Amino acid sequence: MTWKAIGIFDSGVGGLTVLREIMQALPQEDTLYFGDTARVPYGTKSPETVTRYAGEIASFLIKRDIKLLVVACNTASAVALPTLKRQLSIPVVGVIEPGARRAVEVSRSGKIGVIGTAGTIRSSAYTRAIKRLRPDAEVLTRACPLFVPLAEEGWIDNQVARLTAQTYLQELKESAVDTLVLGCTHYPLLKPLIAEVMGPGVTLVDSAEETARTVSAILADTGQLRPPSEKGNHNYYVSDIPAGFIRVGNRFLGGKLDDVFQVSLDEEEAFVR
Numbered sequence: 001m002t003w004k005a006i007g008i009f010d011s012g013v014g015g016l017t018v019l020r021e022i023m024q025a026l027p028q029e030d031t032l033y034f035g036d037t038a039r040v041p042y043g044t045k046s047p048e049t050v051t052r053y054a055g056e057i058a059s060f061l062i063k064r065d066i067k068l069l070v071v072a073c074n075t076a077s078a079v080a081l082p083t084l085k086r087q088l089s090i091p092v093v094g095v096i097e098p099g100a101r102r103a104v105e106v107s108r109s110g111k112i113g114v115i116g117t118a119g120t121i122r123s124s125a126y127t128r129a130i131k132r133l134r135p136d137a138e139v140l141t142r143a144c145p146l147f148v149p150l151a152e153e154g155w156i157d158n159q160v161a162r163l164t165a166q167t168y169l170q171e172l173k174e175s176a177v178d179t180l181v182l183g184c185t186h187y188p189l190l191k192p193l194i195a196e197v198m199g200p201g202v203t204l205v206d207s208a209e210e211t212a213r214t215v216s217a218i219l220a221d222t223g224q225l226r227p228p229s230e231k232g233n234h235n236y237y238v239s240d241i242p243a244g245f246i247r248v249g250n251r252f253l254g255g256k257l258d259d260v261f262q263v264s265l266d267e268e269e270a271f272v273r
């Protein structure tokens with residue numbers, strides 16, 4: 001029996017934090033990861049542009065016969081998920097819904113903070129998802145765009161990162177949220193610093209972990225889980241040259257990137273690195 005792979009995409013390296021959780025939860029599964037490194041960042045772009053990019057990548061992965069698509073990018077999940085779900089016949093899992101569900105589960109007071117890119121925060125997708133589950137929740141949001149380059153630079157624990165975090169998070173801290181959703185692929189790398197700034201009374205919710213649980217549940221429900229005795233293979237496609245992706249990506253994945261191929265979405269040709 002041949003088993004299909006899980007497809008997963010992001011604007012660049014960030015989605016590797018989601019892939020890492022999926023690999024940990026489901027080591028038997030093959031994965032195909034697409035990082036749109038030629039067009040990153042998505043967080044500053046319009047919903048129309050991000051939706052078009054997401055559609056192109058989804059078609060690329062669908063042609064490689066995946067069984068489920070994970071939209072690892074929070075910005076793409078926030079603006080493009082309904083379109084992708086409508087157009088595709090396989091299950092499509094975004095990161096917003098799982099993150100919102102976890103936040104509602106862990107929050108006692110119902111006062112929930114959400115941080116993300118400008119695009120994610122502007123879309124209000126997390127606020128809507130949280131309020132659907134808990135209508136009386138009070139959701140406070142803050143865009144933290146500088147966290148993305150800080151995480152990519154590896155500046156996750158120095159004075160610049162600390163001052164940036166204190167500035168971005170001050171209001172959320174003062175308004176006494178008891179839960180904070182890390183609504184961007186890059187923020188798990190800054191988790192220790194964000195936890196330190198927010199203080200011990202605030203639970204941080206990492207959408208990546210919860211998304212991996214959702215993927216497992218869907219594959220189990222649909223009888224598409226590979227037997228646990230199997231060992232998954234992992235392939236990576238990027239739209240710019242692979243060098244930067246590999247250098248930064250190893251840190252995001254917390255492991256070694258295997259095969260990275262550069263592809264052109266127009267020509268659909270894969271060049272081996």
Ligand code: DGL
Pocket residue numbers: 010011012014015040041042043044072073074075076117120148183184185186
């Ligand atoms: N992957 C994006 C997200 O989770 C962050 C980087 C970007 O702006 O493209 O929203």
